[in-house]
Amino acid sequence: MSALTFELKHKDKNSKARLGKITLPHGEIETPVFMPVGTAATVKALKPEDVEELGAEIILSNTYHLYLRPGHEVIREAGGLHNFMNWNKPILTDSGGFQVFSLGDMRKITEEGVEFRSFIDGSKHILTPEKSIEVQTSLGSDIMMAFDECIPYPADREYVKRSLERTTRWLERCVKAQKDTEKQALFGIMQGGMYPDLRRESARQILEFDLPGYAIGGLSVGEPREVMCEILDECVDELPENKPRYLMGIGSPDYIFEAVERGIDMFDCVLPTRIARNGTAMTSKGRVNIKNAKYEKDFTPLDHDCDCYTCRNYSRAYLRHLFKSNEILSSTLLSTHNLHFLVNTVKKIRESIKENRFLEYKKEFYDNYGY
Amino acid sequence: MSALTFELKHKDKNSKARLGKITLPHGEIETPVFMPVGTAATVKALKPEDVEELGAEIILSNTYHLYLRPGHEVIREAGGLHNFMNWNKPILTDSGGFQVFSLGDMRKITEEGVEFRSFIDGSKHILTPEKSIEVQTSLGSDIMMAFDECIPYPADREYVKRSLERTTRWLERCVKAQKDTEKQALFGIMQGGMYPDLRRESARQILEFDLPGYAIGGLSVGEPREVMCEILDECVDELPENKPRYLMGIGSPDYIFEAVERGIDMFDCVLPTRIARNGTAMTSKGRVNIKNAKYEKDFTPLDHDCDCYTCRNYSRAYLRHLFKSNEILSSTLLSTHNLHFLVNTVKKIRESIKENRFLEYKKEFYDNYGY
Numbered sequence: 001m002s003a004l005t006f007e008l009k010h011k012d013k014n015s016k017a018r019l020g021k022i023t024l025p026h027g028e029i030e031t032p033v034f035m036p037v038g039t040a041a042t043v044k045a046l047k048p049e050d051v052e053e054l055g056a057e058i059i060l061s062n063t064y065h066l067y068l069r070p071g072h073e074v075i076r077e078a079g080g081l082h083n084f085m086n087w088n089k090p091i092l093t094d095s096g097g098f099q100v101f102s103l104g105d106m107r108k109i110t111e112e113g114v115e116f117r118s119f120i121d122g123s124k125h126i127l128t129p130e131k132s133i134e135v136q137t138s139l140g141s142d143i144m145m146a147f148d149e150c151i152p153y154p155a156d157r158e159y160v161k162r163s164l165e166r167t168t169r170w171l172e173r174c175v176k177a178q179k180d181t182e183k184q185a186l187f188g189i190m191q192g193g194m195y196p197d198l199r200r201e202s203a204r205q206i207l208e209f210d211l212p213g214y215a216i217g218g219l220s221v222g223e224p225r226e227v228m229c230e231i232l233d234e235c236v237d238e239l240p241e242n243k244p245r246y247l248m249g250i251g252s253p254d255y256i257f258e259a260v261e262r263g264i265d266m267f268d269c270v271l272p273t274r275i276a277r278n279g280t281a282m283t284s285k286g287r288v289n290i291k292n293a294k295y296e297k298d299f300t301p302l303d304h305d306c307d308c309y310t311c312r313n314y315s316r317a318y319l320r321h322l323f324k325s326n327e328i329l330s331s332t333l334l335s336t337h338n339l340h341f342l343v344n345t346v347k348k349i350r351e352s353i354k355e356n357r358f359l360e361y362k363k364e365f366y367d368n369y370g371y
Numbered sequence: 372m373s374a375l376t377f378e379l380k381h382k383d384k385n386s387k388a389r390l391g392k393i394t395l396p397h398g399e400i401e402t403p404v405f406m407p408v409g410t411a412a413t414v415k416a417l418k419p420e421d422v423e424e425l426g427a428e429i430i431l432s433n434t435y436h437l438y439l440r441p442g443h444e445v446i447r448e449a450g451g452l453h454n455f456m457n458w459n460k461p462i463l464t465d466s467g468g469f470q471v472f473s474l475g476d477m478r479k480i481t482e483e484g485v486e487f488r489s490f491i492d493g494s495k496h497i498l499t500p501e502k503s504i505e506v507q508t509s510l511g512s513d514i515m516m517a518f519d520e521c522i523p524y525p526a527d528r529e530y531v532k533r534s535l536e537r538t539t540r541w542l543e544r545c546v547k548a549q550k551d552t553e554k555q556a557l558f559g560i561m562q563g564g565m566y567p568d569l570r571r572e573s574a575r576q577i578l579e580f581d582l583p584g585y586a587i588g589g590l591s592v593g594e595p596r597e598v599m600c601e602i603l604d605e606c607v608d609e610l611p612e613n614k615p616r617y618l619m620g621i622g623s624p625d626y627i628f629e630a631v632e633r634g635i636d637m638f639d640c641v642l643p644t645r646i647a648r649n650g651t652a653m654t655s656k657g658r659v660n661i662k663n664a665k666y667e668k669d670f671t672p673l674d675h676d677c678d679c680y681t682c683r684n685y686s687r688a689y690l691r692h693l694f695k696s697n698e699i700l701s702s703t704l705l706s707t708h709n710l711h712f713l714v715n716t717v718k719k720i721r722e723s724i725k726e727n728r729f730l731e732y733k734k735e736f737y738d739n740y741g742y
Contacts, residue, residue, distance in 0.1 A: 041692065045699040070667065070692040078670055078688060086684045296441065299449055313457045317449060321412065321441040328416040328699055 004185035080140030203238035276334035375556035435470035451511030574609035647705035
């Protein structure tokens with residue numbers, strides 16, 4: 001039996017939004033779903049219990065970081081990532097591709113894979129499809145991602161075409177390298193840049209491997225929102241309806257709404273926790289910069305419409321004080337709120353799809369948030 | 372009725388160690404007690420629930436820091452410090468004296484009080500006995516401390532004598548400035564440096580105010596442990612038996628044992644949380660430096676004898692990884708453990724006093740810890 005089963009439960013009557021359920025070795029996930037990011041085997045500033053309490057059903061962790069530190073051998077010997085970090089629900093790991101390609105001059109791409117230098121000690125490494133699968137197997141994630149090339153924006157057509165073909169060849173090597181499809185599900189990744197016909201070509205190629213799920217890579221890499229929407233309009237339907245669809249690296253609420261409307265099921269992003277550490281909260285009325293002097297004596301919660309741990313117990317005045325005092329608790333409380341906000345917004349999206357009122361909920365959200 | 376009542380429950384048969392109970396507006400405390408420090412209205416890296424779960428019954432917060440940021444007016448308007456920081460058990464606030472005296476060239480002492488510059492913006496301030504009581508009244512702590520001069524070590528006899536007399540005059544002004552003795556208990560502070568006769572003189576002077584509790588200040592300021600023990604031998608008995616005795620700024624386990632043996636009831640220190648943030652754990656077998664390479668694949672808990680949240684759920688290998696990755700969770704998990712270790716050690720001290728085996732427990736602890 002495959003490590004992943006997907007049940008398509010309902011399709012919105014007025015858009016391509018869909019409701020589903022993914023079953024994995026470590027539990028079930030309702031989709032659409034937002035996955036908090038726990039790069040280095042921890043969702044920054046939070047205990048696993050905090051992450052669970054705010055409603056997260058699955059987290060993402062980064063192969064590149066864990067390969068370099070503490071090393072996948074350490075995590076394998078610990079009994080896998082779930083055990084190592086004390087998180088018992090599903091985990092998705094990326095392939096490490098995105099991070100090594102982001103290194104710019106620090107890496108070299110060949111047909112074999114990507115050579116790069118460690119950001120920790122400058123040591124030389126090579127990440128290949130086989131190596132990525134080996135590392136992800138050691139981590140023991142529920143879902144692992146194929147090793148692909150994520151193309152920057154803009155990129156010329158010829159490069160994009162050659163790259164997507166290599167991504168397909170790498171996918172074939174990933175599929176061959178995977179030993180146990182019952183323990184971990186492997187997702188393929190559609191590339192093709194901002195060229196709809198190349199996107200379709202990429203889809204055609206990767207679908208031949210009949211994988212349990214597919215991702216769309218190479219979007220939200222700097223292009224305008226409209227361009228992303230156009231590409232999604234053109235290419236989501238290329239992916240099979242009966243398998244989960246994952247749009248990688250998306251965390252801004254408007255991007256999530258636009259993608260759900262076009263039939264996407266899964267999202268992840270560091271945005272909510274990163275801006276939290278910088279003192280910014282996402283609320284139902286838009287962003288709040290907690291550093292602002294006007295919150296000095298504001299004894300109301302961050303968000304009146306929120307029932308997260310932070311909003312139940314602390315005032316804006318206290319949160320401002322913590323941030324200005326460089327207190328660690330500031331990151332914990334704002335990260336808790338921001339992740340709760342996104343996870344809970346996606347939960348409300350699911351409810352709206354069930355009742356065929358997704359587009360109304362989207363409009364209501366945009367009006368309140370100030371988009 | 373006074374804000375504080377103290378019940379002396381039992382005296383160890385083989386030492387001066389004593390068991391007691393302090394009742395305060397926000398709850399009861401068993402003594403001896405260790406108070407975690409929450410300098411800026413937060414015990415660093417921990418949520419109040421974490422602090423409660425690890426067994427703390429009272430915390431200490433710093434008047435100097437809160438006066439400068441966010442300002443005591445903000446906290447007063449928030450309904451007091453308990454409300455502001457979401458901690459519903461007792462709080463003790465210091466007077467701000469220790470911090471301003473530590474500023475060295477940045478402050479000037481007069482009979483009126485201490486002039487100093489803010490570490491935040493360089494602005495000029497004056498802290499006086501009246502001001503300290505005003506600030507602590509705004510904070511609404513259960514126990515507030517008199518504004519005293521904490522003398523460095525070593526200090527010459529003449530200076531110490533003049534200083535302790537000024538401390539007494541300042542205590543008189545503190546007592547006059549306090550408006551409501553039913554809401555907050557004011558403790559006087561014995562000074563006198565390392566001169567037993569001056570300690571006795573200081574005690575004689577401050578006891579005249581018949582306060583609900585007394586502290587010993589100006590110890591653990593750099594003198595050898597033996598000197599501290601000698602001073603305690605000479606001066607603890609000067610304090611009334613039926614009132615709590617608080618030795619300020621002590622957090623090293625051996626200092627706590629030595630002081631309990633000599634009849635001290637209350638302790639506080641930043642040590643356990645500060646060394647936690649630097650990657651050092653206190654365990655039943657002594658200190659553990661989690662950075663050490665030998666813990667890379669050590670999948671055992673920090674301390675086999677510990678049932679804290681950290682030891683129940685995480686390995687040394689994971690804690691080492693978090694620390695080396697500069698992850699915030701590292702501070703949270705090590706602070707939780709260290710505070711649990713100290714609070715729980717003091718709890719075991721209480722049990723040993725109850726059974727008249729304090730000295731045996733002390734020996735057992737020292738043997739294991741490696742003193």
